[in-house]
Amino acid sequence: MAGPVQKESHRLKSALIDATLAAFVAFALFSLTLGVKTVDSVGGLTLKARPMLLATVVGIVFVGRLLLNLFWWNGTWKAPRFKRWLPAWPIPNVAAYGTQYGGIGLVIAAALFPIITYALDAALNLDLPLRYLFDLSILVLTYVMLGFGLNIVVGLAGLLDLGYVAFYAVGAYTFALLAAHFGLGFWMCLPLAGLLAALWGIMLGFPVLRLRGDYLAIVTLAFGEIIRIVLLNWTEVTNGPNGISDIPKPTFFGLAFRPTGEHTFAGFFGISYDPLHGIIFLYYVILALALVTSLVTVRLRRLPIGRAWEAMREDEIACRSLGINTTIAKLTAFATGALFGGLAGSFFATRQGFISPESFTFIESAIILAIVVLGGMGSQIGVVLAAIVMIGGFELLRNMEFLRVVFGPDFDPSQYRMLLFGLAMVGIMLWRPRGIISSREPSIVLNERRAVSGDLVKEGHA
C-alpha cells in the first residue's frame, strides 16, 4: 500500500517543482512586458509598476501548469475529444439534394432578387437600403465569378495559384487604359480584356510548367506581386498609385444611365430617372458574366480537356502515360482561369469608375482562394455559398446590433467582426475540412449518379 501513496506524493512534488519553474519563467518574461507600463507625465515618460497584474498572470501560469502536470499529462484525466463534442454540421449537405436543382434555384433567386426587392420597396414603402443591398450583391457576384475562374485552375486542374488577382488587375487595367486612350466602351473592351488576361495566363503558365505544389504557389504569388508593382511604378502608362479615374459605365444597347442628355435609358423608356437603374443593370451584367463562367466550366468538365484537367489533378504521370499532353492541359487551365479573371477585372473597373494598384493586393488573391477552398474544391455551388458567406457574411457582421443586448450598450459589433469571421472559418474547417460541398459530381454516368466522396479526391498540389 505504501507504494502508490509514495508515488502520489512524488508526483505532487515533481509537479510543484515544474510549476514553480514555469511560474519563474513567466515572471521573467512578463516582468518587463506586463509588470511595468510607460506613462506620459509632465517630466516625460515615467514607469508605473503593475504588481497585481503581474502576480495574476504568474499565478495563472503556476496553477495552470500544476493542473496540467497533475491531471492532463499524467493520463489520469483524458482530454475531451473535441470532435465528439461538436454537434453535427448545422447546414444540411447541399450536395445530397442534387446540385443541379440547387444551382437552378440559386440562379432563379439571383435573377429575381433585384426586381423583387425593388418592387417590394416601391409598393410597400419599406425604405430598404436598396443601394447598399445591390452594391453588396454586385460585390458578392464579382467574387463568385472570380471564384469560378480560380476554381478551374485550383479546383479542377489542381494547380495552386496564389497570384490570381494579377489577371483581375490585367483585365481592369486593359479596360481602363483602352477607355482612357481610345475611348472604347465597356462591351468592346470586355472580350479584349479577357483575351489579354488569358495571354498573361499563358505567360505565367510557361515558366511554372515544371513546378508543383508549394513551388508553384510561390511563383504564382510572385507573379501577382510583379504585376501589382509594375502597375504601381510604371507611372507614364498606369498613372502609378494615383490610379485611373473616369472609367465609363456600360451602356444598355447604347443607352446610357444618365439623368440628362441624349440616348438615356430613362428617356428611351419614358420613365423617371433613378440612379438605381444603373446599379441594377450592373447587377445583371455581373450575374450574366458569372453564369457564363459557370456554364462554360460545367461544359468544359464534360469535354476531353476538362477531364484531362481533373485527371492531371489526380495523377499527372498517369495522365502522360495515357497520351495527354500535360503542358497543353496546364496552359489551357491557366488561360481559361485567367480569361474569366480578366472579364471580372474589366467589370470591376467599370463598376468602380476608378482603379489603382491598391485594389489588387495579395489579400484579394487570398480571399478568392479561400472562397474556392471553403466552398469545396471543384464545386460550383460551393463557390457561390462560400462567396456569400465570406463577402456577405463579413458585411453582415457590421450590422450585429442585437449583440448589444448580450454584451451591453457599449459593445461595438463592427470591432469584433474580424474575430467572429475567424471563428466562423475555424468552425467551417472543423465541420467541413474539405469545404462546404465536399463531394465531387462525376462528369459522366453509366448507371446511377453517385457523388464521389471528397476524401478520395486529390487536391493536386501535394
Next chain:
Amino acid sequence: MRSWDKDPLLKVEHLTMRFGGLVAVDDVSFDVGKTDITALIGPNGAGKTTVFNCITGFYEPTEGMLQLGHPDGEIYYLERLDDHDINARARVARTFQNIRLFGGMTVLENLMVAQHKALIGTSRFPLATLLGFGSFNRMERKAVEFAKHWLDRVGLTARADMAAAELPYGEQRKLEIARAMCTQPVLLCLDEPAAGLNPRESEGLNELLYSIRAEEGIALLLIEHDMSVVMSISDHIVVLDHGKSIADGTPEEIRNDPVVIAAYLGVPEEKMSEVEREVGV
C-alpha cells in the same frame, strides 16, 4: 533466327541508361515479337523498370535505339518522342507497379480520360463543341460504348459509377489494364501486373492477358516477379541482371539456363558448376 526476331514489333538496341555514375541499364538489346507475350525478369535492382521507363518515355535513354514498327508500316523511334506522344502517336500503353488510377474519378471517367486522343480530335471547332454542337456528342457516345466494352471484359460494369479509389486492389489492377487498353495500343507494357494479387486473381489476370493477346492481336511486354505467372504465360523471356541482359529465350530455355539460376540464387560465377551439380541441371 527466333520467331520474335523475324518481324519484331519493337526492337530494343544497345539500350543504355546512366544516372550520373550509376549504369542502370547497360547495352541491352532484345526484340518484342508481334502478338507475343514477352516477359522481362530479373532480380531486384536489375534494371527492369528502367528499361520499361525508357520504352514508355519516362526516361530518355542515354544511348541506344528503340524502334517500333506499326502494322501499317509506320516506324517510330521511341527515344525521340515526348512521353505523351509515345502513347498518343506510337500507341504504347503502360500500367504502373504502384497502381496509378485517377482515384477521385469514377471507373467510367478513368476510361474516358484514356480516350482523350480520340475525343479531342473531334473538337476541330472548339466553340461549337463548347456550345454542344458538332460531332462531339456522337463521338462521346462511341467512346462510352468502347469503355463499356472494356468494363465488360474486366467485369467492372456494375461498378462503373464508383470512384476508382473505392475498388478493391485486384479490381484496381484490372481497371488500370482496361484504361491502358482504351488508348488502343499496339504494345501494352505491364509493370508487375500480378503483384499483390491472390492466386485466384492471378489466374484471372492470366486469362485476361491471354484474351487481350488473342482478340486484340497486340504484343504484351511485362515485368513480373511471380515465376509461375511468367513461365505459364510468356512466349519469350528476357532476363536482366545488374543492368545487363544475361539470357533471352523461351520459358523452357530460361528455366534451365544455369546463368539465370545463378543470378537468381546470387551465386558467383566461379562456383557455378558446383551449384549446377547440386541443383541437378
